[in-house]
Amino acid sequence: MRRAAASQQVSESASQPHRDLRVPALSPAAAETRKDGATGVSRFPALAAKTKAWRGWGTRLGVLLLAAAGMARAQMNPALTGPYRIAGTVVNAVTGERVRGATVALLTVEDDRTFASTETDSDGHFALERLPAAKFELSASKRGFVMSLYDQHEDFNSAIVTGADQNHGDFDTGHLLFKLAPDAVLSGVVTGDGGDPVEGAQVMLFRKPAGDGPEATVEGVGQEMTDDAGAYEFSELEAGTYLLAVRAEPWYAMRFPGGEAQETEQQAALDVAYPVTYFDSTTDEASATPIELASGSRQEVNFNLHAVPALRLDVNLPRTLESRFRPIDMRQIIFGEPVEDAGYVQDPGGPGGVEIAGMAPGEYQFQQGDPPRMVDVNLSASQQLDPDAGVATVEVKGLAEDAQGNPLKDAQAALSPERGTPGTNQTAPIQLGEFHFEAVPSGEWRLRITRTPGGAPLPAMWVTAGGKTAAGDGMTVGDQPLSVVAMVGAHPARIEGFARKDGKGVAGVMVVLVPRDSSAMASLARRDQSDSDGSFALLNVAPGAYTLVAIADAWGAGSEGAGSELDWADPQVIGRYLPGGVSVTVKDEADSGSGAQAPRQIRLAGPVPVQAR
Amino acid sequence: MHAACTAAFVLAAIAGAAAQDEAPPNARNPSELIPLVPAATGQPAGGAAATLHGVVLNAVTGEGIPRALVQIEGDTQTGALTDGDGRFEIAGVPPGPRTVLVTKPGYFNPAFGGDDGQLRDSSGPTENVLVAAEMPDVEFTLAPRGSIRGRIDLAGGDPAEGIEVALVRRAVQDGRAAWQWVTGARTRSDGTYRFGGLPDGQYEVYTLPAFDGNPAAPLVAPGKQTATERWGYASVFYPGARDSSGAQALAVANGAQVQANFLLTREPFQAVAAQVVLPQEDADEENSNCSLQVIDGAGQDLPYTAQYDARAHTVQAWLPEGNYSILVTWGGSPSKLEGREQPLVLVGSVDFAVADHAVTGLRVPLSAPALAPVQVTVNRSGTAPLEPQNSQIAVMVSPAGGGNSGGMVTQYASGTAEGPLQAGSVTPGAYWVHTYVNARGLCEQSFTAGGANLAREPLTVGSAGATGPLELTLRDDCAQLALQLPENLAGLAAGIEPFYTVYVVPDFDFTQDLHPVVLRPSVDTSFTLTDLTPGDYHVYTVAGDARLEYRNPAALAPLAGQAVALSPGATETLVVEAPGQ
Structure with a gap:
């Protein structure tokens, strides 16, 4: 099952607002602007384990987000009087040792509430008794370990189903083995010239994905500010390959107007900057050394920053009617991710534009001019930005509608560039179905619509651009302003079924809904992990023709899988399993004639056979 | 229109304190x-x-x-x-x-x-x-700068990673010393925490409640509390007290690195659930928000949290053994049926004890607090007419009595000298009042609440509103005092310029805040305070910057003050006695 709720667990020890130790999180809507990749379906951040994780460059996640409105009200019967039990042992995933004192909890699926919880005893055993017949998600958490759900892989886990007549196969709900991965810690000290600690440096943590599929992009995982001793720590990390980058400004830096030539020697000594510094103390991003973290490992990574003369950039900005400058749109590009940068803007007062001072050498992206042009600058010396530099951008106006032609409301449009297209992710709100992107460079883009608040993704659409309609969410931006119409399935379908082998349900298999048209894999494919009785649910399915496959041992080095995760997004790889799959056709809702507002549920008549990897 | 639930309003701009012009250094x-x-x-x-x-x-x-x-x-x-x-x-x-x-x-x-x-x-x-x-x-x-750091040990030997620690500092605000929250930190993977960069002062640290693990969903399904149990670590004020009254102050001076370690033991936390009862007509729950405060038996805030389940209208908390009350402040848009414009604020609270089992069946009825307006009386000695447009009065309040919420100032009521001052909504509790009389020619005479002298006692705001009636009496025969630096200090010399902070403190009861006057040899060699209540005063002059605890007689006793008497309507001049002469 896939964890659908945007519920982020943090320690519950916050006190009152004026004593809140944490800075508010990004809104869930903002969480969706992340470049996504293959599936086209927004990924919800993995569970609680990453209390420091967020999308984009917000601050530490701290606010408890309650689940989006569930569909059914919680059960009201107070007593636990059922005959079933869920029990087992929690062990350290690396050493195999029993974990005592871990909090094991059962969550009801519909409304994301804790149904029951207990702690493991000194032998690591837990038992939850007198349960009714139902489906529960099982979580285990303890200080020093990465919180997870049972048999968790990415956002997927195997929920536990209790009840008589469960074709559980080999699955024994009374003797579960729950592997908890000890968390990894990355810490260190940032110093400047002369060995003084650098306070307030921004240490950014990125994660390198496993594999090379279309989803394999480096993504920002978290950031920490160094304290007065220059120290930082990232804890509660999962095993993986990480990259670090440090951004800071020398505390003594001063900026002087009037241009570099007029600086005195004394002023020049203070007009300095720190370039972005990577591990191992290099300022060249390409030479950054990845850091392998195994579960339970502790690594110390220190940085020494060297101040260099700050650079200045003269940028041509259009003036508005009142002769004021439009704000600068500037980002620094770090590991391919745009990081907003306010820049230290000085207005020399001339007709040409503004001067941005205090810049460190590095890669930047600007939007300048009118009509706006997007410029990538690899800054190594002070310069004047050529007003004609960069790529032209065009305006993209759009209309988002549902299948009945009604304009969408309470949603947000996000554009992400395909590989090779300049620029970075952009988002725009949708009001009365309309959205507007001011400056989109030419190239291939993916358009995704997500609902706000809550960020529930709407399924892949048809996009009409320049008179042509194509399935999926891709669109081509040329050199002319573009009008698009995006049609979204506002009533997503939900496919439920059972993965079985020899008549018995199999838990923990990867279930993939593969579109017939392999070119639409990225936007129309859906996945799930089967629960203890083999059941699975695929959400937000767009109308179309598909083949449903279930593959055992397909997950990566999680609890049970051997080696790495199956490269399911590659049509060559998944193609092997299609002959053993089940055909599913989801009709366009206009045909069904139902006009019902609730999401449609398709229950498969027969089981999906589980194939060996 | 949403209402903020907790009363965290910004100090009104009209806090101009007509009696003493604000002269920040x-x-x-x-x-x-x-x-x-x-x-x-x-x-x-x-x-x-x-x-x-x-x-x-x-x-x-x-x-x-x-x-x-x-x-x-x-x-x-x-x-x-x-x-x-x-x-x-x-x-x-x-x-x-x-x-x-x-x-x-x-x-x-x-x-x-x-x-x-x-x-x-x-x-x-x-x-x-x-x-x-x-x-x-x-x-x-x-x-x-100094630092406070320490190590947290958990009885049982697990590393105390991720425990939150809070730092408070003794600060003087509006003449009173209060403990104010500074910042928080989390213990690192080795169980240590650090608060660095601290200027000299008195501090306290306390740990926030913590659990070894957490269920993935923070809210418990209604009616399921009996099936859950949790062991956790109660909040501890260094060195080992359950609440702030037993906390030990840590002095940071001369760049000292102060060590403050904790040993935490596990104890059972019980689930507490309370049903919030909204009055019938308030239906718009989707746009509501709720703030919850857990308070101990002595009325002090505790760092325990409670959560509000908006769907079930319940409050849920996990608490160790003790006596508590939970204060609920609910804010939201008024019911659409009524078509009212002002945001609605409702409050309620419930008292209970936690022993060795879950606490259920509590009810918190919410009601709109009826806050008593402040009646304003002006004792006129002359015949000059009042100028209502130039006579703004505001009554601000700050939490009184212990705890770590000192310093937050909220508006209680405001209006003009023609009165009465209309009250807004304030969370129940005890408060010190701060009166701002921004009216030419008017100064405070007295301020009482049902007979209690608000210069000496806090104002108590209960669930049903303030204990009234609130009566502010002003007078219009105010005095003026011109302060001057002595001649020998009025010269200019190259180098760092000295400056002096002067407090003019009444000997009698007053609720208006005092604002210090800064005198310096270059330009501010004199300053005239207007609209002062007639009576006896003492003037304290300190070299450099100072925040005087002028509401604490024990803090003023060691200082050498100059006595001055102001008659009604008079203007006096005083040459201050700067220290170090």
């Missing part, structure tokens, strides 16, 4: 240049650029501080880092008064020890320096 406004002559360009008389030279010294060791930054602000921005001996030399400085900022990470300016602004950033208050062509060395002083 100039040094707190770093970008302000003190003109020697009121010329438009600020360029002083006397031409050639001078050199500012001197040394930055460590206040504790007396040695020079290398790599400290001396910055001269204003149109001619310039600066320099000190060398290995702490010496600096900045050429090309136009003569005249200059604003100078001296900083280094890990140091603070001890001349402004009372300035809590130095808590968080390394940029500090500025000094005014008179630069002249031939001037002696200037000596700036910085004091090392």
